[in-house]
Amino acid sequence: MSVKRSARIIAAVILAMVTLLALGAGLVTPYSYAYQFRDLPQAAPSSAHLLGTDPLGRDLLSRLLYGTRLSLFLAPAAALLTTLIAGLLGGVAGLFGGWHERFILAIADLSMALPLLFVLIALRAMLPLDVSPLISVVATFLMLGLLGWPSSLRVVWATTRSIRESDFLLLARSSGSTSIRLILRHVFPNLRPVLLAQFWVSIPVFILAESTLSMLGLGVMEPLPSWGNLLRGLENFSAISANPWRLVPLVLLIMVVVCFQLIFPAQEDLA
């Protein structure tokens, strides 16, 4: 077994364990992620609170597991949305060329030029205030998914364009294949590795984007935990040096991102 394959298996096992722990959060920890034990703010790890408590006295393990559930499931959903949009628009632009190509690329360039953070701030300000925290978190990831496609589109478009000019597609066309058959039998199978790669790459990007938004107070609404708002606790460097266990959310985030990077198949493997 190659080293690459072993690493991939280990990464998959770690991800599976993290996923199981997140799904079974209610069984692993008896505490609500929101309840404030006000006599125990910033408590050190103990048998009652395995990872200690945050500055408001909330159990950190509960918050970490419930936060993992949110971030780990919504980030792939946003990545899927981005990949679908990029695949559809990039495919159309690359395959049909002409004004389709010019129009879609212009929109993509325009979207890339927009300062994403300010767009998200403006969109958040426009949302009604009385949305529940869960809807707010879904909205956050939906916005990330809807706004994150332009960079993936460029990759998909370039690949589709090379497919359009390939000899095998010319041969298929000359043999009388219909457009639908061309797309389904020849273009899509050749695009699949690129789309998969874009999907895997987008997941950690969105996890980190949500972290950034939460650090700015714009992501997941309290008291709902996410990796983003758990990482906000790391802003205070001196508090971390005094309470190193507060680094656990960061360690978990890095671990999951590395696992995704290890798992995502190289393009040549998929081809």
Added chain:
Amino acid sequence: MRCAVRTLIVALFAIIASPLFAQSGGELHFCLHGEPKTFNPIMVDDEASENIRYLTGGVLIRLNRQTQELEPGLATSWRVSKNGRSITFQIRKGLHFSDGTAFTSDDVAYTMRTLMDPQVHSPTGDAFRSGEGAVTVLTRGPNDVTVTFPAPVSGLERLFDQVAIMSAHSPKKELAVLGPFYVSEYKAGSYIELKRNPNYWKRDTKGHPLPYLDGIRLDIQRNRDIEVLRFRRGELQLINRLDAESYQQLKRDDGGVAYDAGAGLDADHLWFNQVPGAPLPEYKKVWFRTTDFRRAVSLAINRDDICRIVFDGYAKPAYGPVSPANRFWFNSNLPAPRHDPQGALRLLTQAGFRFANNELRDREGNRVEFTLVTNSGNKVREKMAEMIQQDLSEIGIKVSIVTLDFPSLIERMTHTFDYDACLVGFVNTDLDPNGMMTVWLSSGENHQWNPSQKTPATPWEAEMDKLMREQAAAIADKERKKNFDRVQEIIYEQQPFIYLVNWDVLTAISPEVLGASPTVLSPQAFWNVEVLQLKPSSNLGARR
């Protein structure tokens, strides 16, 4: 022989005088948190410019930040007329501006005329505008000047603490000053260099000229973390305001450099939207207009926990709109804030709410829930909101927290009124209640729960309007205090603003700085800058 005696006398003088000179001089370093918008003292409207004005401006009457009493400044004495419209000053003789221009009553007249000129739009002048008509200034010789206003101005003397006298004749205009320092160099975005004013009039008790310092370097630094880091590295010798986290850090690691001057004037509070035209469901408007609902919310909030957990103990539960730090205006008869969830439920039951299965419902069966908005990026306020969320859940109220960027928050607070409840803070710099007229008058723009009313919406707001106007028109402080005490009682009874905490004034002052005595009034750490000294061993400051 004579030469030897002379040498001996000189040597003795040098030995005796050396400690005195060793204590004087040096350059104090600290930070401003923004670019000063102006060096013109009558146009000051921001904190950075205000600090420059304090350090450079000479005023006729100075408010002692420690005793909160007025003291003679450029005026040796003053007298307010019985009708409260005029004030007469006897000014000090033989004083000069920093550039050597003589100081006379003409300068006071020039400053007052410029200040009150409607074309100038001076923010400082606004406080003096008591009625329609012109302000007259009469000089009777170089040291006697009377300023007459068209209508009585309450708390007139105190207002002169903000009026830095400008020279009528100096070619340097506002850069010629009468304060302890003058601006010698300014590099936009980087620093401001102040030098000792050689013509400053004040002397210490032993007759030595003040200030002791040679100068002050004010670095423009918006990032407070960098400021703390530079302080710890010894590059700065003073931080005027610290947050609780940095305070604890400095207290723990650097011993005696962090000071807690006690609860300050600033407060955080929340309020419910009572604007009749707000785009909210009618039943919510009914809750928010119900006094018992607001009082119950106030009772259910555990302010002690907020002080202990969010502020690490460096805050005090707030009584009302005036902090106990404001010694004269605080109404000491107000009851201390209480945490009483059972009392809150009793009030809610009286008001027709029902509490069952940990849920609170109104008469029509609507679940009591609201959204609390606050500004994003403010960790302290976010934590407070989260604690309020849990406290109110104990009486069955569901609170959702939404953080918005500041412009969006202001838009909702002042234009669309599309919010349920809001949590923000007020920074108070003025001790006098006249500084809060726009907050307490029902017609005021800052009457946040229901601003800019044409006529008062409730009888208690009408009473507050009457009391605020009466106190503003009264001359005697005793009468003003009586009226304003009642205003504080109404606010306590009605809870239009639910006051939460008064933050402690936390500062950091290096042991190299001698004579520091932080107070709760601005500028907290350097209010007595004239008598601050640097130890001769100071790495930065004592270097000449």
